[in-house]
Structure formats: structure tokens, C-alpha cells
Amino acid sequence: MAGTAELRAGLPPALAESLDGWEEHLRLQRDLSAHTVRGYVSDVVSLLDHLARRQGATPADLDLATLRSWLAAGRTRGDSRSTTARRSASARSFTAYLRRSGQVAEDVGLRLASPKAHRTLPGVLGTEQARAVLEQAAQPVGEGEEPAETALRLRNVLVLELLYASGIRVGELVGLDVDDVDRGRRLLRVFGKGRKERSVPFGAPAxxxxxxxxxxxxxxxxxxDSGPALLLGARGGRLDAREARRVVHTAVQAAPxxxxxxxxxxxxxxxxxxxEGGADLRSVQELLGHASLATTQVYTHVTVERLRTVHAQAHPRA
Known part of the structure; x- marks a missing residue:
């Protein structure tokens, strides 16, 4: 199957022009992260390619039937409910832009229904497991370690400590500058989704x-060339999110x-x-930077599920 760039290059001129305008709108007006913009654009490129295959050549040709058949084709290919819900949200964002920019007379996306994504229980470490991961990562290697190797090991420890201590996203972590850290009050100034700023505390080990x-x-x-970046890669540039992910996976796998x-x-x-330590849901919402409390409520499901597991294992009449 062709990739996003290839599909985009083959779009009819009018559709390509609308897509370019919407992408600029996402970047400049809504100030979304590059990762989010790429996801939105990838979805809508797929939609417009589907429209073009149905002989549509302009934004006015995009109707509800096309939207529905596009989603149905995705489900046939095996798209999950969460993927379908995300693709629906991307399409509705695009159709709303078309209407606001005067390119169409009606926002057809308003009538598009989509399944709600299942809120699955996220994988988590137990408190002792988290402690084991952090303690093992902090173990010194011993004599003979090169200065650059020592520096990378210290950076990896900080990556793990800050992610666990603050609960920030990996994109927020690698975006931190030195001046974003209030070392006296132990606070991080974080720019989350939509460039929304919040302050997040971290503890003594971090x-x-x-x-x-x-x-x-x-x-x-x-x-x-390092600039103000707090976390650096091996060549001195700002740490890449992919490398931060590798650091976490490696450290977790090393702990039995x-x-x-x-x-x-x-x-x-x-x-x-x-x-589990007693914080209220609103405080956790602020800590994580969730726009909606409903997003944070999945964590109550995790703690309830743990309670049920403990009860089943420990209660004599469970």
C-alpha cells in the first residue's frame, strides 16, 4: 500500500490545496505538536485519496457517504475502534475547517457518528517494580568507563527519574530547556498539547x-550547537524522543x-x-495536563482493578 507522501502527491490539485491550508491551520492557529499534526494529516490524506478514487476532485465533493465508506473500508482492513474514532476526529476537524474557510456550504462531518474508543487498562509498574528499575539504572558501571559513557548513563537515569517523578509525556520531557527547571522549588515548566503551559513538581531523587x-x-x-536543551543526545543535540523511548524500554527490560x-x-x-497514595482525581488531572477529567478517570479503573486482584488473592472467601 502506498505511503502518505505518495498518496498526497497524487491528490487532485483542489484537494491538495485544501489539505495544505488545513495543515497550516493546525500548525499556526491551533499550535498542535508536530506529532499530532502528522497523525491528523495522515488520516485526511487517506480520506482524500478515498474521495479521489470515487471521482471526487474538490472539497465540495466530500459528502457523508464518502466519509462513511472511508471508515467502513478501514474497519474492513482491521482498524480497531480506537483507530476508527481517531480517524473520525481527524475528518471532522478537516470538514469543520472547510466550512469555516468558506470552501464548502455545509460541514458534513457534523453528521458523522463514530464508535467511542475502548478505554483499556494501561500497563503499569508496581511501586516495587518502579523502584527496582530506577535503582538498577542508577548503579555505577565501575572503573574503565569513558566520560561520554558516564554522561549518557547519568542522562538515562535522569530520563527515568523525571518521567516517573512527574508523569510528563516523552515529548514534553525532550522539549525541556535548562531554564524550564526551577531547581529550588523542584518544579518543571512544561508545554503540553496545544502549547498549554503547566508546572509539574518532582521529588528529591529526581x-x-x-x-x-x-x-x-x-x-x-x-x-x-546544544542550545538550552536540558537533555542531550550523544552528539550534543537535543535528545530525540525515539532515543528516550529506547532508554526506558532498555531499563525496564533489565529489571527482572x-x-x-x-x-x-x-x-x-x-x-x-x-x-493510590491518596491524591484526588483533579490533582492528577492537573499533573498530567489532561484537558478533560474523563481522560484521567481511566486511572481509577486501574486502581480498582488492582484492588479486585488483591482481594481475589487475599480474601479467604473471594
Whole structure:
């Protein structure tokens, strides 16, 4: 199957022009992250390719029947409910833009129904598992380690500590600058989805890892091109999110008995452990930067499920 770039290059001129305008709108007006924009655009390229195959050549040719047949084709290929829900949201964003920009007379996406995504229980570490991952990652290698290797190890410890301590997203983590850290009050200034700013606290172990990195790690990797980035890659540039994910997977796999999770799993773990420690749902919502409390409520399902598991294992009449 052709990729997004190939499909986009083959779109009729009028559809390609509308797509370009919408993408610019997402970047400049809605200020969405590059990752989110890529996802939206990929979905709508697929939709417009579907429209073109049905002999549609202009935005006015996009109707409800086309939207429905596009989603149905995805379900036939095996799209999950969550994928269908996401693709529907992308399409509705595009049709709303077409109407607001005067390219069509009606927003056909308003009549598009889509299944709600299942809220599955996210994979999380237990508190002891999280402690084991962090402690093992912090173990010194011993003599003979090169300065650059030491610097990368210290950086990896900080990646793990900050993700677990704060519950921030991996994109928010790699976007941190040195000045975004209030070391005295132990706060991170984070720019989340839609460039919304929030302050997130972190604890003493993460603060210690931060100081060690800033004094004994970052100076080793820093170059004139490093800029203000807090976390650096091996060549001195800003740490890439893919490398941060690799760091987390490697560290988790090195700890015996832990499920294979990435940065999002550490975020889930942090939220779950904070709730289990007695925090209220609103506080966790603010910590995670969720726009809706409903998004945060999945973590109550996690803690209830854990309670049921413990009850089944421990109660004599379970």
C-alpha cells in the first residue's frame, strides 16, 4: 500500500490545496505538536485519496457517504475502534475547517457518528517494580568507563527519574530547556498539547539525578550547537524522543519481572501510584495536563482493578 507522501502527491490539485491550508491551520492557529499534526494529516490524506478514487476532485465533493465508506473500508482492513474514532476526529476537524474557510456550504462531518474508543487498562509498574528499575539504572558501571559513557548513563537515569517523578509525556520531557527547571522549588515548566503551559513538581531523587547530570554529565556532551536543551543526545543535540523511548524500554527490560513498558507506561505508573497514595482525581488531572477529567478517570479503573486482584488473592472467601 502506498505511503502518505505518495498518496498526497497524487491528490487532485483542489484537494491538495485544501489539505495544505488545513495543515497550516493546525500548525499556526491551533499550535498542535508536530506529532499530532502528522497523525491528523495522515488520516485526511487517506480520506482524500478515498474521495479521489470515487471521482471526487474538490472539497465540495466530500459528502457523508464518502466519509462513511472511508471508515467502513478501514474497519474492513482491521482498524480497531480506537483507530476508527481517531480517524473520525481527524475528518471532522478537516470538514469543520472547510466550512469555516468558506470552501464548502455545509460541514458534513457534523453528521458523522463514530464508535467511542475502548478505554483499556494501561500497563503499569508496581511501586516495587518502579523502584527496582530506577535503582538498577542508577548503579555505577565501575572503573574503565569513558566520560561520554558516564554522561549518557547519568542522562538515562535522569530520563527515568523525571518521567516517573512527574508523569510528563516523552515529548514534553525532550522539549525541556535548562531554564524550564526551577531547581529550588523542584518544579518543571512544561508545554503540553496545544502549547498549554503547566508546572509539574518532582521529588528529591529526581532532583539529585538532575544535579548530577548538570554537573557531571551535560558538560561532557554539550557542544556550541546544544542550545538550552536540558537533555542531550550523544552528539550534543537535543535528545530525540525515539532515543528516550529506547532508554526506558532498555531499563525496564533489565529489571527482572517487569512488564515491557515505555515512557507512556511510566506516565501511567506515576499517575496510578499518586492516586493510590491518596491524591484526588483533579490533582492528577492537573499533573498530567489532561484537558478533560474523563481522560484521567481511566486511572481509577486501574486502581480498582488492582484492588479486585488483591482481594481475589487475599480474601479467604473471594
Amino acid at each position: 532532583a539529585q539525578a538532575l544535579e548530577t547530570w548538570l554537573t557531571g554529565g551535560r558538560p561532557t556532551l554539550a557542544t556550541p 519481572g517487569t512488564p515491557d513498558i515505555g515512557p507512556h507506561g511510566l506516565r501511567h505508573s506515576a499517575a496510578t501510584h499518586v492516586l
